[in-house]
Amino acid sequence: MQIEDIADGIHLVQGSAVNWIIVSDADGVTLIDAGYPGDHADVVASLRAVGHSLDDLRMILVTHAHVDHVGGIPALLERVPVPVRTSFEEARHARREYLQQATPALVARNIWRPGAAAWAAHVLARGGTRAVVVPTATGAADREPLAAPGAPVPFVVAGHTTGHTCYLLAEGKVVVTGDALCTGHMLSRRTGPQLLPAFFDHERDRAVASAETVLAGTGATIALPGHGPSYHGPIADAVAAALGGKPR
Template identity: 40%
Template sequence: MMRTAGRTHPNVEVIAPGIHFVQTPLVNWTVLSGDGTLTLIDAGYPSDLRRVSRVLDDVGGELTTVLITHGHSDHIGAVRGLLAEWPDAAVLASADELPNVTREVTHQVGVQDLLPSLWRPSVMAWTARAIAAGGLADVGVPDPRPIEPGREHRFSGHRVIPVLTPGHTPGHLMYWLPDHGVLVSGDGIVTGHPTSREHGPHVLASMFNHDDPVAHASMATVLDELPVEVLLPGHGPWLRLG
């Protein structure tokens, strides 16, 4: 299933039964459906709230869980707005990432980090769009809970295993869906970004990463150890690996 992108509706594609990949020009998220419930993996920028809500309404079901890959504004931006509609939904992230999700600390690229690259038109354009989308807004999420990496969980009828992949942020998680060979990789592995011409699985530019060597090592470890068939990245198109 593919829907046409618009002001309030991004592209939505069903990757496998109950796995909906949502792609926008700036950031992606994933919706799991089953058992009458919905699980959202990441939630876009603050300006994406209406888009996220509409996708959830179209898929249908009660939002019970929000799984966070990491606490950057473009991945948790709509969470507080969603909790106003679904106040009983649980927000889960790795223990190491919780301070970033609540904004007790902030591990995120800032304007000062971008200054050496602002001469590049793509970086300048992306920075303006990210700020307009709410990239500098207060997006701290109240009362998120830790989820245990490496242990199998079940969300909306799907087996989900969180995989700790630090580097992009200290507690970055990917979510492995072994029944379908699907890896929701957040920003630990992307396939594109508005600031780059690189395509295929790769790590974001070093200015975006908390620890760049660790980010590269995490990507290599995951791709070496997991039989990934389909990659659902935080940025760029989904990819079937051969």
């Protein structure tokens, strides 16, 4: 686990294969995503590492309801029953009214990719095949600041999942991109702005279009991705670099 201090009260935590973000102010802590089920102990440890505890948690936000991003939420809610928010559509996904996630068969068809065997083993070790449901997830209005520490502003960047949600922080200077834009992954041989392999996306064409229009238009200058280190620079440049080298 590595923790990047991004700005006052904003920390990017890089877990063993996926990230989560800690946002804090005088009112407490907002946690954005929570890793795999097996990342629970690391999530708790990361809160302590930045001077907080579970008792300070006020809200959990979800970028999208894939198991590597929501897997740690049920165990957290057992200890601290805080609200879970995301877009209205992604809340349905988190409640498992439907599931948009790469199937074991689809993963098997992509095992030829460099690093895929190690990634698959890691997924199994971290509980990535468990059925994870967040029944209390509720929707939030697009572009409306949330009444949560750090006042995150959610907005939909659809494609990776139908309701995939990004968040603006620090008065729009920082954007949490989830899996709409990453800077590394166990299946990638490079670092820097990039899209995940296409088989992870529910609608690849929509993911590309949303990144190019919605995400690039935010004007943020720091991106906190779901996988890989932070990106510092105009978000439009990051999106252009990612789309220029989009993987299959």
